[in-house]
Amino acid sequence: SQQGEEDPQALSIQEGENATMNCSYKTSINNLQWYRQNSGRGLVHLILIRSNEREKHSGRLRVTLDTSKKSSSLLITASRAADTASYFCATDASQGAQKLVFGQGTRLTINP
Amino acid sequence: GAVVSQHPSWVICKSGTSVKIECRSLDFQATTMFWYRQFPKQSLMLMATSNEGSKATYEQGVEKDKFLINHASLTLSTLTVTSAHPEDSSFYICSAPARSRGGEQFFGPGTRLTVL
Numbered sequence: 001s002q003q004g005e006e007d008p009q010a011l012s013i014q015e016g017e018n019a020t021m022n023c024s025y026k027t028s029i030n031n032l033q034w035y036r037q038n039s040g041r042g043l044v045h046l047i048l049i050r051s052n053e054r055e056k057h058s059g060r061l062r063v064t065l066d067t068s069k070k071s072s073s074l075l076i077t078a079s080r081a082a083d084t085a086s087y088f089c090a091t092d093a094s095q096g097a098q099k100l101v102f103g104q105g106t107r108l109t110i111n112p
Numbered sequence: 113g114a115v116v117s118q119h120p121s122w123v124i125c126k127s128g129t130s131v132k133i134e135c136r137s138l139d140f141q142a143t144t145m146f147w148y149r150q151f152p153k154q155s156l157m158l159m160a161t162s163n164e165g166s167k168a169t170y171e172q173g174v175e176k177d178k179f180l181i182n183h184a185s186l187t188l189s190t191l192t193v194t195s196a197h198p199e200d201s202s203f204y205i206c207s208a209p210a211r212s213r214g215g216e217q218f219f220g221p222g223t224r225l226t227v228l
Contacts, residue, residue, distance in 0.1 A: 033217070042118075042205060042221035043156075088155060098144065098209040100217060102156045 006089060006103040014111050019076040021106040023089030024069075030092045032065055033100065034074050036085045043088070046074070079110045115139055116208050118220035125196055126228055132192045133223045135162075135206030141186040142208035146217075147179070150203040162189040162206075196227040 005024045013019055023032070031050045035043040047063045049056045049072065056063045062075040076083055086107050090100040115138040125131050135145055143164045148156040160181055161169040168181035178200075180192040193200050205222040 035219075040203070040222075040224070043207075043219040045216060045218065048216050097161065098217065099146065099158060099161060100207070101158065102148075104155050 006087075006106050008106060009104065010107045010109070012109040012111060013079060015079060015081055017079055019079050019083070019108055019110075021074045021087050021089075021108070022071060023073070023103050024071045025089075025091045025093075025101075025103075026070065027091075027093050029067075030094070030096075032063075032072050033090045033092070034061075034063060034072075035088045035090060037088065037105075038085045046087075076108075079108075081110050081112050084108060084110045116206065116218045116220040118204075118206055118223050120223060121221060122224040122226075124226045124228065127197055128195055130192055130194045131196055131225060132190055133204055133206075133225075135189045135191070135208070135220050137187045137208045137210075137218070140208075140210045140212065142189075142210075143186060145183060145189040145206055145208045147181065147189070147191050148205045148207065150205060150222075152203075156205060159191075162191075164189075193225065196225070198227045201225055201227045 007022050031048055033048045034046040037043050047056055047058050049063050049065045060077045065072045086105045088105045089103040117136045119134045145162040147159045149159050150156045158171050159174045162181045162183040164183045170176045183189040203222050203224050207217045207219045209217045
């Protein structure tokens with residue numbers, strides 16, 4: 001079953017603006033990961049944040065994790081047309097088995 | 113970074129035939145691999161966990177006799193869709209965790225299966 005719920009389901013912004021996507025989950029987790037998927041392609045790993053971490057940065061990406069609210073957000077700053085893709089959060093709550101459960105995803109469109 | 117490959121990248125087959133999809137970890141060993149299915153405009157649904165040297169573990173609702181998984185070595189897992197039907201048409205993706213990278217999973221590029 002899908003644990004993660006993401007919002008918005010679709011987001012369309014102008015190039016240069018910031019994009020924020022949110023993910024909520026239901027159970028305790030070991031870590032939460034964000035992935036990007038271009039249409040019809042495989043997944044690209046963006047960031048892994050552990051349950052004892054609150055914030056992580058990677059380039060123009062910023063991920064926060066609030067375990068009390070069981071939610072995470074992905075912020076992409078200074079968006080580019082190449083950021084157009086679907087973004088998924090995935091949670092690992094599997095007690096070492098490393099099974100990921102994916103959220104429904106956010107389709108991000110960056111308009112030039 | 114770690115690389116996972118899949119073969120073939122796409123396949124078209126007739127109803128009733130079987131199709132084998134390979135998933136390889138190219139530069140690391142993977143005792144565990146995961147198989148996902150993704151329908152258009154939807155998220156990834158975990159189908160099964162492939163375990164090297166032992167039986168695969170299937171998620172609820174996934175028919176183990178229809179989706180045969182073999183994890184014969186530390187770098188190769190295969191998914192065979194048996195007696196394929198049009199409703200099996202989907203994007204199949206495998207992943208493997210690289211333990212040396214603290215749980216980060218690496219995904220294959222996916223295989224698009226179309227059953228006529």
